[in-house]
Amino acid sequence: MYAATTQAESTALRTLLRSLGQIVLQGNAVTGACVLAALLVCDLRLACAALIGTVAANVSAVLAGYDEHETRAGLHGFNGALAALAAFTFIADDATAAATAILAATATAWMLHPWRRLLRRFRLGLYSSPCLIVTWAWLPLVRLAAHPDAQNGVGAASYLEAIHGVLAGVAQTTFASGTVSGLFIIAGIATSSRRHAFWALSGAALASGGHLLMGATPSSLDAGLRGFNGALTALAVADCGAGVTVAAVALSVLLQQAFGYFGWTFMTAPFVISAWCGHGFECLKIGHRMRSRLTEK
Structure with a gap:
């Protein structure tokens, strides 16, 4: 008993x-x-x-x-x-x-x-x-508290600040924040798959960099708000190949920018849509290959 x-x-x-x-x-x-x-x-x-x-x-x-x-x-x-x-x-x-x-x-x-x-x-x-x-x-x-607008302009982020921003982006996949939380999550993913841990970091880094190039503020990078959709997207489509993964992360950046422009609460919507598109493209590619092989036969 x-x-x-x-x-x-x-x-x-x-x-x-x-x-x-x-x-x-x-x-x-x-x-x-x-x-x-x-x-x-x-x-x-x-x-x-x-x-x-x-x-x-x-x-x-x-x-x-x-x-x-x-x-x-x-x-x-x-x-x-x-x-x-x-x-x-x-x-x-x-x-x-x-x-x-x-x-x-x-x-x-x-x-x-x-x-x-x-x-x-x-x-x-x-x-x-x-x-x-x-x-x-x-x-x-519900009534959401108003968030003060971040200051305009992007400064030159140091190497350590960049690492912090990427890890904070990984942490935001669970609504957490900070470098230590990001390290715990990366360690947890690596326990299951080191390849997925690599793509989580890469997705967060690519997304954060993309947002900076499009005019995001360093404060939003520090909070991890610019990297988490990229991290989740990279995790979701990593098995589709590097090209599809990078393209899907780029799409998540564009979608997040669009959601922000219209003032919509996006959360993980850019990730979900980008993952759908990435897997949809992969299915089309596989279908095209199968049709080509049948035609050759």
């Missing part, structure tokens, strides 16, 4: 950590532990939010009768974690943020299957799109 209970608790813990790892597209419990460590280093409030969202989404997935193996792989919990992180990021009052986080995380879980069926018709992946849809649904209903 005790052994069965211990095994169940161990399984639940691994499921929770894998869900956190899936935020950076790694179904690995050690990666998830590093993501949690990154959030703890940054802000205990964010760490609690991620746990609340993950648990709410996973419980909802179990109640909905979703595939148990997918739940254990973390595929049903990470959007809940992201939705909860968004709630605690945009809502200052803890009680309101907690209530919104639980409801939003639950909603991401319940919408997974119908939304995934729709996306599969177009051969597109879920990524963080459920979190985006749910967050955009409640975001207009």
Whole structure:
């Protein structure tokens, strides 16, 4: 009896950590532990939010009768974690943020299957799109604090400042911030795949550099706000080849600039759209190759 209970608790813990790892597209419990460590280093409030969202989404997935193996792989919990992180990021009052986080995380879980069926018709992946849809649904209903405009102009960033900006961009993939949090997340990704860790850093660096060339301020680079979509995009399309990955990261930069120009809350939308485009291009390329081989035969 005790052994069965211990095994169940161990399984639940691994499921929770894998869900956190899936935020950076790694179904690995050690990666998830590093993501949690990154959030703890940054802000205990964010760490609690991620746990609340993950648990709410996973419980909802179990109640909905979703595939148990997918739940254990973390595929049903990470959007809940992201939705909860968004709630605690945009809502200052803890009680309101907690209530919104639980409801939003639950909603991401319940919408997974119908939304995934729709996306599969177009051969597109879920990524963080459920979190985006749910967050955009409640975001207009709350009053967001006004953020002061950053000063204009881009100074010459030092080597250390550039490293900080890239790592901060990686940290922002989980709504965390700072160099230490970024290092934890990179370490977690490297535990699962050193190749993916390389692309996460490269994506953040390419995106940050692209935004600087387009007139972004050093302060936004320091906060990691310019690199996280590039990091996630590179992680998502790394298997499509270097050319497609770089092009997809560039697209994420352009999309983020466009979203910012119109004043829209973009979060991870540039990443999701760019990843869709990257995989869509890869599917077209594969289809063209197959048709060419059939024609040759």
